Amino acid sequence: MSASACILGCKGHELTPDEVALYRDARPWGFILFRRNIDNPSQVRDLTAALRESVGRPDAPILIDQEGGRVARLQPPHWRKYPPGRAYGELAANDPLLRREITRLGARLMAHDLAGLGINVDCVPVLDVPQPGAHDIIGDRAYATTAEEIALLGRAAAEGLIAGGVLPVIKHIPGHGRSMADSHEHLPVVDAPRSALAAVDFAPFRVLSDMPMAMSAHVVYTALDPKRPATASRRVISEIIRGDIGFNGLLMTDDLSMKALSGDFTARARTALAAGCDMVLHCNGEMDEMTAVLKGVKPLAGKARRRADAALARLAKVVEPFDAEAGRARFEAAFEGRLAA
Structure with a gap:
């Protein structure tokens, strides 16, 4: 039986009987963890094992947003802090x-942390190019302020994850850096001409178009589709993401529960899949919402299934040899001891 074209969350540190029953019957392709699901390493390992057991697939993807800075689900005292993306771009101006x-x-250090917990997908790198005056929902999550530098450092981050046995997810395709609103709360509308979008916003995604997975932006680009956000726009997905950018990996939505989207959850899921997304993502673990989402999804098949299988095939069977202690020392030395424990 094929997995369903969805990634779901859960509510707490352990699965409830109702969650186990839902996952067993619905067979989501993967799961995503948030701070509410994290206590200590042993607990997280037990949770990731339970999630995979619920769908009977030992390779089921388990995702997390572990960027560093203000977007970090793993926190001290059990895990080290990492700086935001911008800190990397501000290192050694001439080097x-x-x-x-x-x-x-x-x-690579993040991958070492994640793989040890049974987490095999990190929603990194952020490839959005922030623009002056835009909402700070991206802000210092971006590696730099130019498309060229973001592409350079974004690829470095992706390579580090893959080397450690964790798949990267490039986001938020085709670019969230111009938005004047937080898509968690409102629907951003970007009025830039297509030429400007193509020259700047799409550029880092083109450079990393060979990556296995991408996350869509809940953003309306009036020059591309004035009525629908990218997540729900067949035109944006076919002409821009698959066409101009050339991304042919697994395309998942950003969280369906974000307020940028309209309609009930069944409609949101159906619309995104009909527009060309391969997978829908629902994060908050609310049972009634997940049930509604599942009414709008279908089993993975055709191109979506091939892309999902191809993404999992990118997981390293043998990870790159790595001395975590030496790596940590080198990392901290680069930031001159300014990283908090």
């Missing part, structure tokens, strides 16, 4: 090779 080395190393 791009050092910036790339340390960005890759930071991601």
Whole structure:
């Protein structure tokens, strides 16, 4: 039986009987963890094992948003803090090779943390190019302020994750950096001309178009589709994401529960899949919402299934040899001891 084209969350540190029953019957392709699901390493390992057991797939993807800075689900005292993306771009102004080395190393250290917990997908790197005056929902999550530097460091981060046995997810395709609103709360509308979007916003995604997975932006681009956000726009997905950008990996939505989207949850799921997304993402673990989402999804099939299988095939069977202690020392030295324990 094929997995369903969805990724779901759960409510707490342990699965409830109702969650186990729902996952067993619905067979989501994967799961995502948030701070509410995290207590200590042993508990997280038990939870990831239970999630996979519920669907009977030992390779079921388990995602997390572990960027560093203000978007970090793993926190002290059990895990080390990592800086936001911008901190990498501000290292050694005259030494791009050092910036790339340390960005890759930071991601390799994160992969070491995640793989040890049974988490095999990190929703990193952020490839959005922030623009002056835009909402700070992206802000220092971006590695830099230019498309070229973001592409350079974004690829370094992706390579570091893959080397450690964790898949990257490039986000938020085709670009969230111009938005004047937080899509968690409102629907952002971007009025930039297509030429500007193509030259700047799409550029980092083109450079990393070979990555296995991407997350869509809940943003309306009036020059592309004035009525629908990218997540729900067949035109944006086919012409821009698959066409101009050239991304042919697994395309998942951003969280369906974000207020940028309209309609009930069944309609949101159906609309996103009909527009060309391969997978829908629902994060908050609310049972009634998940039940509604599941009414709008279908089993993975055709191109979506092939893309999902291809993404999992990118998981390293044998991870790159790594001395975590030496890596941590090198990482902290690059930031001159300014990282909090």
